[in-house]
Amino acid sequence: MIEVTNLHKGFNGEAILKGITTTFHRGKTNLIIGTSGSGKTVFLKCMLGLFTPEEGSICYDGATYSELNEQQQRELREQMGMVFQGSALFDSMTVEENVMFPLKMFTKQKKDEMLDRVHTVLDRVNLENANDKLPSEISGGMQKRVAIARAIVTQPKYLFCDEPNSGLDPKTAIVIDNLIQEITDEYDITTVINTHDMNSVMEIGEKIVFLKNGHLEWEGDKTQIFKTDNEAVTEFVYSSNLFKKVRDAQLKGL
Amino acid sequence: MFYLDDIGRYFLMLKGVFSRMTKGSVLRNLIFKEIDDLIIGSLGITVFLAFFIGAVVAIQTALNLTNPLIPKKLIAFASRQSVILEFAPTFISVIMAGKVGSFITSSIGTMRVTEQIDALEVMGINSLNYLVFPKIIAMFTYPFVIAIAMFTGIFGAYVAGVYGGFVSSTDFLTGLREEFIPYHLTYAFIKTFLFAFLLATIPSFHGYYMRGGALEVGKASTSAFVWTTVVIIISNYILTQLLLS
Numbered sequence: 001m002i003e004v005t006n007l008h009k010g011f012n013g014e015a016i017l018k019g020i021t022t023t024f025h026r027g028k029t030n031l032i033i034g035t036s037g038s039g040k041t042v043f044l045k046c047m048l049g050l051f052t053p054e055e056g057s058i059c060y061d062g063a064t065y066s067e068l069n070e071q072q073q074r075e076l077r078e079q080m081g082m083v084f085q086g087s088a089l090f091d092s093m094t095v096e097e098n099v100m101f102p103l104k105m106f107t108k109q110k111k112d113e114m115l116d117r118v119h120t121v122l123d124r125v126n127l128e129n130a131n132d133k134l135p136s137e138i139s140g141g142m143q144k145r146v147a148i149a150r151a152i153v154t155q156p157k158y159l160f161c162d163e164p165n166s167g168l169d170p171k172t173a174i175v176i177d178n179l180i181q182e183i184t185d186e187y188d189i190t191t192v193i194n195t196h197d198m199n200s201v202m203e204i205g206e207k208i209v210f211l212k213n214g215h216l217e218w219e220g221d222k223t224q225i226f227k228t229d230n231e232a233v234t235e236f237v238y239s240s241n242l243f244k245k246v247r248d249a250q251l252k253g254l
Numbered sequence: 255m256f257y258l259d260d261i262g263r264y265f266l267m268l269k270g271v272f273s274r275m276t277k278g279s280v281l282r283n284l285i286f287k288e289i290d291d292l293i294i295g296s297l298g299i300t301v302f303l304a305f306f307i308g309a310v311v312a313i314q315t316a317l318n319l320t321n322p323l324i325p326k327k328l329i330a331f332a333s334r335q336s337v338i339l340e341f342a343p344t345f346i347s348v349i350m351a352g353k354v355g356s357f358i359t360s361s362i363g364t365m366r367v368t369e370q371i372d373a374l375e376v377m378g379i380n381s382l383n384y385l386v387f388p389k390i391i392a393m394f395t396y397p398f399v400i401a402i403a404m405f406t407g408i409f410g411a412y413v414a415g416v417y418g419g420f421v422s423s424t425d426f427l428t429g430l431r432e433e434f435i436p437y438h439l440t441y442a443f444i445k446t447f448l449f450a451f452l453l454a455t456i457p458s459f460h461g462y463y464m465r466g467g468a469l470e471v472g473k474a475s476t477s478a479f480v481w482t483t484v485v486i487i488i489s490n491y492i493l494t495q496l497l498l499s
Contacts, residue, residue, distance in 0.1 A: 048376050077378035088369040092287075102377055104280055160376075 001026050002047065002158065002190055007056035009042055016042045018214040019056070026061075026190045029181050029204040033196055034211035035236060040194045043211065044162055047192065049077055060158065078106055081151030083161040083180075087143040089135040089150070095122070096131040099149045106154060121149040125179060141172035145179070152183055159184065161193040165200060177203045198237060201225060210236070264459050271387050271455075274380035281388060288392035292354050292454075296399060299353060300346055304337070304403035307345065308410030311336045316420035326421040327429030333411035334430055335438070342403040343442045344490050347449040350396075351482035355457035358389060359478040362461030363471040371462070382462065389454040396450035397443050404442075441497045448493065449486050456482040 002024040009017040016039045024030040032040050045051045047058055049065060058065045060076060068076060082088075089098050096118055103114045122131065125145040130138050135146070144164060151159055161180060165173035181204045184191040193200065201208060205222035210233050218230045225237060275281070315332040362385055365371050374381040408430065415421045421429075460478035464470050 045372075050372055050375060074378040077376060080376060082373065082376045084369045084373060086368055088373040090370055090373075091364075091368075105277055105377065105379060 001061055002192065003059040004047070005057045005059070007043070007046060007058065008054045009039075009046055009051055010054060016214050017046070017053070020211070020214075020216045021056075022209050022216055022219060024190055024192050025207060027184065027188045028191070028206040029184050030190070030192045030207040030209070031201060031205045032192065032194045032209050032211060033201060033236070034217075035196065038211040039214040040196075040211055041162060044160055044192065044194045048080060048082060048160055049073060078154065079157040081154070081156035081159045083144065083147045083151050083159070083164050085162045085164075085166055087135070087140075087147040089143060089146055091135060094132050094134055095127070095138065095146050098135065098146055099153050102150065102154045117153060118149075121153050122146075124152075124183070125149045140167050141169075141176065144168065144172075144176050148176075148179060148183070152187065155187065157189055159189050159191040161191070161195075163195055163197075164193060165195070165197055170199065173197065173199060174203060180204065201237075263463065264455070267382060267386070267459050267462065268455065270380065270382035271390070272383070274383055276379065276384045276387070280384075284384070284388035285391050288388045289395055291357070292389065292392050293395050293399060296350060296353060297402065299349070300399050300403050301406050303346060303349060304342060304406040305410035305413075307341045308333060308337050308407030308412075309414035311341065311407075312411035312415040312420065313418060316415060316418075325425070325429075327425040327432065329415050329421045330411065330426040330429030331432055333415070334408055334434075337407035337411065338404055338438055338442050342400050342407055343445045343449065344486065346400060346403050347446070347453065347486050348483050350449075350453055351457075351486060352479050354393075354453055355478050355482045356475040358454070358457035359461040359464075359475045360471055362386075362458055363464045363474050366462065366464055367467055367471060385462070386455065386458040389458060390451065393450040393454040394447070396453070397446045400442070400446045441493075444497065445490060445493050448489055452482060452485055452489065456485060 004020055004022050004024075007017050007020040008015065020043065032043060034040050042051060046053050053066075057067075060079075063072070063076065065073065065076065089095075090101065093101065096115075099118045099121060100114050103109060103117060107114070109117070119131075122128075125148050127142060127145045127149065130142060130146075135143055138146070148164075159180070164180060165176050168176065177200050180191060180193065183189070193204070195201070201222055203222075205225065208218075208220055208222065208225055209216060210218040210225075210230075212232045218228060218233045220228065225233060228234065276284075312329055312333045315329045316326075319326070319328060362371075365385070371381045371385070374384055412423075412426055412430075415426050416423050457475075457478040460474045460481070461471075464474040
């Protein structure tokens with residue numbers, strides 16, 4: 001579980017996050033949604049420890065990040081897995097080497113043991129016959145799978161995903177969403193996903209946090225989001241033509 | 255103030271590079287890879303440049319020795335001194351600022367743009383140590399490149415001098431050995447070690463702290479080349495003043 005309390009962060013005097021308080025639960029896919037520039041990525045990077053908040057705290061299963069010493073912070077980070085928007089795979093390494101990288105860095109396993117683990121997670125994300133390929137030689141969807149495999153190879157307690165299905169076709173996007181949800185259930189981890197894809201919200205939004213201009217505007221789940229009368233949320237949800245037409249059809253009783 | 259800020263950040267970067275070391279087995283592989291990319295990959299262009307620089311120095315010297323009282327062996331002497339003292343360590347390092355420097359800046363800059371550095375940090379890895387330290391260690395083999403450049407430069411001078419009909423082989427070899435001061439080699443290699451360190455760290459600084467996209471990677475590479483060259487030239491002057499005068 002991740003508890004965020006009164007989080008503030010700004011750059012060059014401009015406030016980006018303005019007092020966010022929320023909780024992300026273990027075993028659930030928690031979504032952060034909002035329009036571009038609402039502070040989603042900054043929020044995610046604060047939780048990852050890449051940005052230091054100016055005020056407020058982030059507590060990981062009872063451990064407040066800012067109160068930990070450098071060594072403890074590093075140990076906590078080793079329990080985090082991250083899927084970046086652009087996958088962030090290491091260009092010079094093959095798929096297998098990319099997934100093996102965290103094991104090489106943080107475990108004392110022998111190469112055979114590491115390879116076993118790598119093949120297990122690559123099977124888990126349904127990636128076959130790509131072990132020896134470079135990231136540039138595989139598709140965007142496959143790159144996302146490799147990024148997920150790399151993020152879960154050390155069995156982290158927290159999984160963060162920054163727009164995991166951006167740039168993917170709708171079918172592949174759903175596959176990636178479902179894969180993340182399955183992994184969350186299977187490994188019983190706290191997953192936080194940053195997205196503005198309404199399909200993801202519909203599919204896997206067990207807890208949704210809506211940000212607007214750095215404020216937490218609304219929170220709920222995927223059933224509540226279509227019933228809320230919060231203007232900002234409604235505007236965001238129905239900015240999609242598809243959802244707008246579905247709503248109009250429902251209103252007309254079709 | 256802007257430059258002072260950059261200088262301060264450069265030294266803070268160096269502090270980061272030498273703290274929280276990466277696992278030894280991983281580091282060893284990275285160092286070998288960097289030696290291959292930065293040093294072995296530069297040998298061809300270094301040999302090519304040094305040979306022709308040496309040749310041109312010999313011809314220029316020969317053409318300026320119009321007084322028949324001045325012995326022809328001076329061509330070899332002047333070529334040796336020019337190549338060992340300046341052309342090999344300094345001129346080749348300026349060329350390397352373009353080749354190695356832009357490679358380092360663009361590779362680290364691209365990692366920054368594509369969030370690969372963030373990925374390292376999220377994993378709890380000291381990205382500065384992981385990325386820059388192997389480059390510094392690899393560049394400590396750079397004096398071997400310069401030693402080869404010295405040899406090739408003098409060989410180029412011999413070829414141009416002797417086969418161009420400016421000096422006999424015997425005169426050239428006599429001049430080459432005349433008044434040789436071993437300390438000049440020490441001076442040249444002290445410079446080379448410092449330039450190697452600058453060649454590894456200044457482009458790394460520009461790549462690591464760049465912000466933006468592909469266009470900024472190009473700008474950072476240009477900026478890294480300019481600043482590495484400026485610092486090499488200034489430190490060359492200071493070291494010459496300190497070590498030779």
